[in-house]
Amino acid sequence: MEGNTAHLAFLCSPGMSHLIPFTQLASQLAEVHNIAITLLINSDNPTNPAYLSLLKSLPHRVDAITLPVPPPNSIPEGASPMTQIILTVLSSLPHVQNTLTDLLSKTRLSAFVIDIFSFPAKEMAGDLGLPCYLFYPSPYTALALNLHAPELVKSYQGTFKDLPEPVKLPGCVPISGSDLVEPLQYRDSEMYHGFLQLCTQLSEMKGILVNTYEELEPGVAEPFKEPNEARPPIYALGPLTRPIETEVDQNHESLAWLDSQPDKSVVYVSFGSWGYVVTSWAPQLAILKHKSIRLFLTHCGWSSVIESITNGVPMVALPLHAEQRLNAALLTDGAKVCLRPKELNSGLVTKDEIARVIKCVMEGEEREALKQRANEPKNAAANALLEGGSSYKATVKVVEEWKETVV
Template identity: 30%
Template sequence: MVDSTKTHAVLLSSPGLGHLTPVLELGKRLRTLNFKVTIFVVSSPTSAAESQVIESFMSLNLCEVILLPSPDISHVVDPDATVVTRLAVLMRETRPAFSSAISALSFPPTVLIVDLFGTDNLEVADEFKIPKFVYIATHAWFLALTLYLPVLHERVKGEYVDEKNALFIPGCKPLLPEDVVDPMLRRSDQQYLEYLNIGIEIPMADGVLVNTWEDLEPATLAALRDCKLWGDISMVPIFPVGPMVTPPGPIDSNKTEVFDWLEKQPIESVLYVSFGSGGLLSNEQMIELAYGLELSQQRFIWVVRPPAEKKSSDGSFFTVGNSSNAKEGPASYLPEGFLDRTKNVGFTVWDWAPQVEILRHQSVGGFLSHCGWNSTLESITNGVPLIAWPLYAEQRMNAALLAEELKIAVRPKTLPWKGIVGREEIQMMVKTLMVDKEGHAMRGRVKELKSSGETAWNDNGSSTKALAQFMY
């Protein structure tokens, strides 16, 4: 669809590592295929971690990165507005500055790619009369739900979470009401209308790139390509170009201690525990998790962060890396004596850890994760099964995909976003994944998916072909 020898691809990323990281990886992939690439980033003004990622990427000198000033949206949204609302409004308010920045480029753009929250900026492509695409940095099932939401909006009269039956999505696995994405939890909230608007705007693009691959979601991708299934919804070409994951980087000299510890552990014996860049647990849940890990008697690495200060699992989305309690350390939030009692089997890391490098280590055999799609792909591409502990956004949907369709994850019966997962259930899940036959079977399946993800980017692989189709 696009001639790469003459193409200047402009990418637009929303704030947040979950959005920024896959956009940067897409930029790198396009650059290696002879595209000129400019990435515009609407950065979160308080995110130190995000700034570090951008600086590291810019040092590679592969793509031009331009930071757009974060607009003041205090007059548009309430202070307690959800992350989805804030992101959607932020990106919409950025449109004038984005259009001006494109006009100032020395080399005119020939294609525009925006992420999920940038769909209002598709109109900018029309100003410059260039093709426009949306990059969905998560899976095809999520894309299918988003596209079908305008139909569900008309058919479902009450709250989605109150539905008795699973939500129908054409040709796809039905979605249980308790697994809906955050914006669908309450229809009266502004984030629902923002998400609905995204579902309406995506078909206005010339195509959609998705961070998945053919062998991971064959039935869903086939459904998305079957226009007869979708009625009046205008379907656009789908390009599965995943897995897009951050490659391993150099080991930080300040973090070598964790790898020294890993080197002493048996193969596939360690459970890695982390809730991503924005996920937080309540203090009560942290204590239960600590006791559950201790009771399991399994080796673990736990990235411990300060507990949530309010009842919100995504409370640090815009402030990751800037915890006011960072100097206090893990001991202040964990049960008394926990660190001493687990010192022979456990290793705690404060606030941040080199996740990709840890997951690829041969001693790691499981990942207790919030199921953000970046973390999910990092786990799959390293052949590591999961304990699925979703917190917010589309993570419940991701957990359902991992546990029920791909069968590479254990899920708690207690919904983590609704209640406290007790220590006994945590102990059981850890032992199931790390010791029992069920966990070994999951490990075998995820290694097959790892292999298929690698194959997708071979010279004749499905994702290589999809990107080539997008290019021409």
């Protein structure tokens, strides 16, 4: 290929937690590895200042295209976040196909990279002759569960939250049944069957790119390094976060307030971008970098986890849905950079229990030990991305594969 470059098309599903790692992956490939990217984005709020600022920060080799929003009333009122995402992606597919067809008439593409909610576009890639890769913006542990889910559901016929023993996947921390991903908890639901169908199709991908790094999940990394005919190659390219705050972040009013607080005196609380108390986007990365922050009370969305880890901020976990309970188990029992309040039999957590755990980190014996443990994955994350690091080498490997492929 001329200039030994490659051109990729990316498809991102709605939500800033999906877009941030996607844009960072695109930026890294463009700036470090000289890859041209056409980034197709399903945005749930294309006029959001934070969204527009993120697009503005992209390097010139990344061409971002915002796909049309779904027609009015096409998404049922009160639909779950997952349903909203899937319906938005399905609505966009004709526009995606038109864009890819137009691209192929003008340039030569090496691959089409989708995320897990954009899986319906995989068939389109096949029709166009494009190698299709999955970008998986969650940890190795969650991917391991996806790969083993079809076998797992055959081994146990009851409700997973009532599973008597933890699930033991190769290299993973033991996972209680109630911490398995949300779709597996409802065997009679459409979500359950859709999830299993997706899991069985993972083997059809050309490769899987994961937003993690080997040193964070060493037990799972080892079996994933081994060639396996039952699954595609897996590349850990993370941690992918925004390296520099945008102007919107730097001037946010919350930072001025943090400047007036004592060092390591503030608990930062955030439960993601779906449903919220603060009605504007918070500059999370800038907040977590601030010297006054000691602790992050988080829902354990993976983008939030990665931003906390790369800044060495200990966490307290209050997972809500999707794979967040699984992430909490990894952080608590594996990486040991997080404390988790005890739940009642109902699954609820009392305010007194939350307060008790927060005090352990802010004032108790756990304070310094947790902070020290949080520094270890922080340093390992930085090293993984340096030339010669585990994630850098994995990125070079897949980039070389793309540079040898032309459609």
